[in-house]
Amino acid sequence: MDLATFAVQCLNAVQYGLLLFLVASGLTLIFGIMGVINLAHGSFYMLGAYLAFGLAPLFGQNFVLMLVCGTLLAALFGYLLEWAFFSYLYQRDHLQQVLMTWALILVFEELRSMLVGNDVHGVKAPDWLAGTVALGELMTYPVYRLFASLACLAIGAALWFTVNRTRLGMMIRAGASNRDMVRGLGIPITWLYRVVFAGGVALAALAGMIAAPMSSVYPGMGGHVLIVSFVVVVIGGIGSIPGALVAALLVGLVDTFGKVFFAELSGIGVYLLMAVILVWRPEGLMRKGW
Amino acid sequence: MPFPFSKLALATAAAALSLGAAAQTPPPLKVGFMLPYTGTFAALGDAIEKGFKLHVDEQGGKLGGRAIQFFKVDDESEPSKATDNVNKLIKRDQVDVIVGTVHSGVALAMARAAKESNTLLIVPNAGADAITGPLCAPNIFRSSFSNWQPGYATGVIAAQKGHKRAMTITWNYAAGTETVKGFTEAFEKGGGKVIKDLSLPFPNVEFQALLTEIAAQKPDVVFAFFAGGGAVKFVKDYDAAGLRKSVPLVASGFLTEGTVPAIGAAGQGLVTAMHYADSMETPRNTAFRNKYAVTYKSNPDVYAVQGYDAAQLLAAGLAAVKGDFAKRSELQAAMNKATIDSPRGKFTLSPQRNPTQDFYVREVKGDYNVMSGVAVKALADPGRGCRI
Numbered sequence: 001m002d003l004a005t006f007a008v009q010c011l012n013a014v015q016y017g018l019l020l021f022l023v024a025s026g027l028t029l030i031f032g033i034m035g036v037i038n039l040a041h042g043s044f045y046m047l048g049a050y051l052a053f054g055l056a057p058l059f060g061q062n063f064v065l066m067l068v069c070g071t072l073l074a075a076l077f078g079y080l081l082e083w084a085f086f087s088y089l090y091q092r093d094h095l096q097q098v099l100m101t102w103a104l105i106l107v108f109e110e111l112r113s114m115l116v117g118n119d120v121h122g123v124k125a126p127d128w129l130a131g132t133v134a135l136g137e138l139m140t141y142p143v144y145r146l147f148a149s150l151a152c153l154a155i156g157a158a159l160w161f162t163v164n165r166t167r168l169g170m171m172i173r174a175g176a177s178n179r180d181m182v183r184g185l186g187i188p189i190t191w192l193y194r195v196v197f198a199g200g201v202a203l204a205a206l207a208g209m210i211a212a213p214m215s216s217v218y219p220g221m222g223g224h225v226l227i228v229s230f231v232v233v234v235i236g237g238i239g240s241i242p243g244a245l246v247a248a249l250l251v252g253l254v255d256t257f258g259k260v261f262f263a264e265l266s267g268i269g270v271y272l273l274m275a276v277i278l279v280w281r282p283e284g285l286m287r288k289g290w
Numbered sequence: 291m292p293f294p295f296s297k298l299a300l301a302t303a304a305a306a307l308s309l310g311a312a313a314q315t316p317p318p319l320k321v322g323f324m325l326p327y328t329g330t331f332a333a334l335g336d337a338i339e340k341g342f343k344l345h346v347d348e349q350g351g352k353l354g355g356r357a358i359q360f361f362k363v364d365d366e367s368e369p370s371k372a373t374d375n376v377n378k379l380i381k382r383d384q385v386d387v388i389v390g391t392v393h394s395g396v397a398l399a400m401a402r403a404a405k406e407s408n409t410l411l412i413v414p415n416a417g418a419d420a421i422t423g424p425l426c427a428p429n430i431f432r433s434s435f436s437n438w439q440p441g442y443a444t445g446v447i448a449a450q451k452g453h454k455r456a457m458t459i460t461w462n463y464a465a466g467t468e469t470v471k472g473f474t475e476a477f478e479k480g481g482g483k484v485i486k487d488l489s490l491p492f493p494n495v496e497f498q499a500l501l502t503e504i505a506a507q508k509p510d511v512v513f514a515f516f517a518g519g520g521a522v523k524f525v526k527d528y529d530a531a532g533l534r535k536s537v538p539l540v541a542s543g544f545l546t547e548g549t550v551p552a553i554g555a556a557g558q559g560l561v562t563a564m565h566y567a568d569s570m571e572t573p574r575n576t577a578f579r580n581k582y583a584v585t586y587k588s589n590p591d592v593y594a595v596q597g598y599d600a601a602q603l604l605a606a607g608l609a610a611v612k613g614d615f616a617k618r619s620e621l622q623a624a625m626n627k628a629t630i631d632s633p634r635g636k637f638t639l640s641p642q643r644n645p646t647q648d649f650y651v652r653e654v655k656g657d658y659n660v661m662s663g664v665a666v667k668a669l670a671d672p673g674r675g676c677r678i
Contacts, residue, residue: 120522120523139505216519259499260502263487264462
């Protein structure tokens with residue numbers, strides 16, 4: 001492999017990793033911090049992709065505005081979903097959470113089937129993000145993928161800042177450690193959890209919207225992403241956002257180079273990575289801590 | 291699905307009547323469809339059933355003079371339910387003939403059950419090589435293709451174009467790897483060399499890393515096997531990566547079967563090999579397409595043709611024994627010797643009971659797969675591992 005190829009493959013790996021990080025960071029909020037095993041997280045990613053499919057034609061070249069509107073819609077959806085279903089789940093054990101969120105997957109898939117059908121769709125990137133940049137002689141890299149990487153990085157940074165440097169973030173962290181204590185201090189914990197949950201849904205949907213022009217929009221697309229993002233959260237250390245970033249980049253590298261060099265193992269490379277890391281550090285790369 | 295009690299009662303009554311009133315009017319032959327009626331492949335199952343029934347209608351509701359009674363089971367393209375589902379037809383409905391299915395994993399389980407119970411099975415799509423290979427049996431027939439066949443035909447085309455270094459790319463599952471094997475065999479026989487096989491898990495569509503590898507290796511030609519939504523995505527990504535202009539792409543016909551309108555400009559000029567093309571202007575195909583369009587208000591595809599030919603195959607066997615299904619070995623021998631006048635062109639069956647058929651070169655022009663020649667005449671699956 002020459003240097004140019006290696007560089008492009010690294011870009012591919014980082015781009016995939018950053019997208020995974022965006023999905024996994026939402027899962028980190030819901031699963032890692034709030035403690036709900038949320039199997040429906042892949043459905044939120046799918047929701048985002050279908051939102052992009054529906055909204056992109058309306059917004060035309062205003063792709064960024066579409067991302068913002070779609071994210072707000074998804075957050076509103078998450079807020080209502082928490083109020084209707086998830087707020088009853090915090091006190092339940094994990095088995096009941098798994099059953100409930102699994103049921104939600106089935107409901108969402110059925111709703112999607114009724115509303116938009118079972119076809120596979122593509123989403124067109126806006127003209128200003130179409131095209132490619134030349135890297136080396138025969139190598140090209142799609143402009144949209146560069147945009148996706150930068151967007152994921154920016155969102156990740158904003159998330160880290162919110163959780164670690166703002167009053168809201170402080171309440172979230174405190175609420176995650178001791179719910180009753182926070183309530184005792186007069187912080188509206190029910191509202192707080194609702195907002196955090198809405199944020200997690202919005203992050204997954206945003207990832208789905210960003211992924212839509214790169215990957216097709218199709219039934220059941222949340223399944224693969226769900227499993228890999230759980231892997232990322234577990235490798236990174238449950239509840240740690242920097243951990244999720246490092247883990248997502250590692251998974252991106254293993255997946256990309258595994259596909260190219262060990263095609264037969266490409267389906268399991270990520271799980272091997274998880275096994276090795278968990279043997280070495282049973283609690284993941286970074287413990288809870290910020 | 292509710293238990294078809296009335297059908298069972300009817301059949302029992304008919305059987306009782308026929309016992310009393312001598313064997314002049316035999317009971318209808320029971321044909322069981324085991325096809326996907328829900329899920330990703332629902333449209334394919336629907337087309338197969340329509341094709342089959344079209345031929346039965348053309349024969350006045352009878353095949354070889356024998357009335358037909360239909361039974362249906364939805365296989366959901368779910369291999370884990372395959373054995374239970376096929377036993378609903380074999381044990382509960384006690385059908386004489388099973389027609390199914392699309393998904394290779396399900397079809398393999400059906401072939402095993404058919405072999406054990408000696409039920410006549412006609413496979414109208416699933417290409418798994420093993421069905422007419424190691425699992426072959428005198429009572430197992432296929433009216434479609436083996437995965438090896440379209441791959442092999444594409445390999446012949448690629449070698450004829452003078453390409454020397456090829457790369458292959460597919461999903462890492464049976465249909466993908468078997469098709470690639472066929473391609474490699476023909477391409478290397480034609481003097482080329484496959485320098486690298488690329489694959490990704492089914493139904494993953496994140497092709498970017500693999501396309502980068504193709505650009506780095508600069509082969510003369512790329513062979514791809516994908517179908518459905520994954521095929522659309524692959525062809526678009528291939529174009530977007532700038533590879534369409536520098537490295538020609540060839541593929542098994544499934545890449546562009548039913549996907550051409552969705553692929554649009556990125557797929558224009560794409561060359562594929564298949565045992566059927568929409569644009570074949572033979573009187574046989576034109577008549578078939580018109581009849582199908584009038585009957586069902588939609589256009590037939592390769593799946594409808596395969597269903598239609600499953601009915602023709604059964605008809606040939608029944609005609610030889612004048613509708614007497616009890617003469618099974620004669621009936622099966624006649625099916626195996628039959629020449630089927632298919633919309634795809636006439637074909638016969640190999641000793642392993644897989645179609646020995648012409649494979650066509652097709653090129654994407656506008657919204658159609660336009661036939662531009664014949665890749666291989668009368669291509670027979672080698673039927674490796676079959677002992678009949």
